[in-house]
Amino acid sequence: SQTIHQWPATLVQPVGSPLSLECTVEGTSNPNLYWYRQAAGRGLQLLFYSVGIGQISSEVPQNLSASRPQDRQFILSSKKLLLSDSGFYLCAWSVFGINTEAFFGQGTRLTVV
Amino acid sequence: GEDVEQSLFLSVREGDSSVINCTYTDSSSTYLYWYKQEPGAGLQLLTYIFSNMDMKQDQRLTVLLNKKDKHLSLRIADTQTGDSAIYFCAENLMDTGRRALTFGSGTRLQVQP
Numbered sequence: 001s002q003t004i005h006q007w008p009a010t011l012v013q014p015v016g017s018p019l020s021l022e023c024t025v026e027g028t029s030n031p032n033l034y035w036y037r038q039a040a041g042r043g044l045q046l047l048f049y050s051v052g053i054g055q056i057s058s059e060v061p062q063n064l065s066a067s068r069p070q071d072r073q074f075i076l077s078s079k080k081l082l083l084s085d086s087g088f089y090l091c092a093w094s095v096f097g098i099n100t101e102a103f104f105g106q107g108t109r110l111t112v113v
Numbered sequence: 114g115e116d117v118e119q120s121l122f123l124s125v126r127e128g129d130s131s132v133i134n135c136t137y138t139d140s141s142s143t144y145l146y147w148y149k150q151e152p153g154a155g156l157q158l159l160t161y162i163f164s165n166m167d168m169k170q171d172q173r174l175t176v177l178l179n180k181k182d183k184h185l186s187l188r189i190a191d192t193q194t195g196d197s198a199i200y201f202c203a204e205n206l207m208d209t210g211r212r213a214l215t216f217g218s219g220t221r222l223q224v225q226p
Binding site: 006032034036042043044046049051059090092094099100101102103104105106107109 | 143144146148153154155156157158161201203205212213214215216217218219
């Protein structure tokens with residue numbers, strides 16, 4: 001069966017510090033991978049998605065970047081965090097096809113102080 | 114635009130039925146989805162409906178789709194306190210070529226004992 005791992009679960013970082021969140025998927029090959037952000041009391045905003053190794057699509061201009069160094073690994077990064085980067089970050093995967101039902105990790109609660 | 118709209122809050126008594134509504138924008142969406150998010154957790158796929166269907170029932174869950182009005186609803190029969198969560202509807206925007214879901218802002222369901 002497929003599983004998705006996302007870590008860390010919580011993170012408190014000072015403004016200006018770097019960020020690296022990691023997500024890995026097991027039990028499937030060539031998944032579509034996603035990073036979403038959920039601000040407090042709001043819906044999900046798609047940040048990045050990837051359909052293959054090294055292929056990253058960015059949805060919104062921002063202080064963050066994403067990389068996919070391996071087929072089932074997706075990393076969210078920042079060189080210098082801003083206060084506005086605080087939020088709940090969710091990694092997800094889907095299979096390639098018309099039905100893009102996404103399966104989510106447990107999320108990372110990031111607080112920038 | 115690419116807005117998926119939901120009401121923000123719904124309160125029901127335990128044992129009653131809950132109906133969560135959603136309007137979407139893209140008539141070319143092939144699948145529409147309902148997700149559940151419990152506090153501090155990722156999103157769990159509840160059910161989805163193919164666009165050529167009007168209704169789908171899965172145990173206590175009933176999904177109704179009105180394509181003419183671009184309206185999707187989720188009915189939860191015999192609502193329990195464990196159903197308290199945020200419910201998101203989502204669509205896949207096939208005509209953009211983007212392999213990702215667009216989510217609504219979520220409806221917080223509160224079940225009173």
